[in-house]
Amino acid sequence: MIAFIDARRPGLKLGKKQLLLYFAQGHHLARRGDPLFAEPMYATDHGISVDDVPGGPAPQIDSEAIANTIGYVLIRYSALSPADLRTLIQASEPWRLARKNTDEPRIEWMWLTDWFRRPDETDDPDDERPNRAERVEAETHLASQGGH
Secondary structure (H helix, E strand, C coil), rough: CCHHHHHCCCCCCCHHHHHHHHHHHHHHHHCCCCCCCCCCEEECCCCCEEEECCCCCCCCCCCCHHHHHHHHHHHHHHHCCHHHHHHHHHCCCHHHCCCCCCCCCEEEEEHHHHHCCHHHCCCCCCCCCCCHHHHHHHHHHHHHHCCC
16 A cells, blocks of 8 residues: 555655555545455554554455545645644544553554544535435435335
């Protein structure tokens, strides 16, 4: 994923690219329901760390899904400083929950999914995804049409 970010936005320092992985993983989980990458993510004093776990195969994700997620994250977050990215990460519930476990402060995918699906995130007027009210309206319309 770091190489994919670098290809889209050359010149970013490694530390900032690693912080962007938090947002990429969170948005991808919220939108697609599957992880963007398989490596575990841990809450640290500096934001996050991502293990490079050898072995198990990474999930196969088509490059369009990866490009969409990375593109969205770069547009939305890459102008922020690393300090601002760390502040956002450390203010998030997934990071805080992980920090409570001092033995292994692993950030769980479900926590990221829930965080990035919350109304404060999904009702962003600059986000092209349907907001909560639009989703309810669409679901109501589908139900009135008999699910078709």
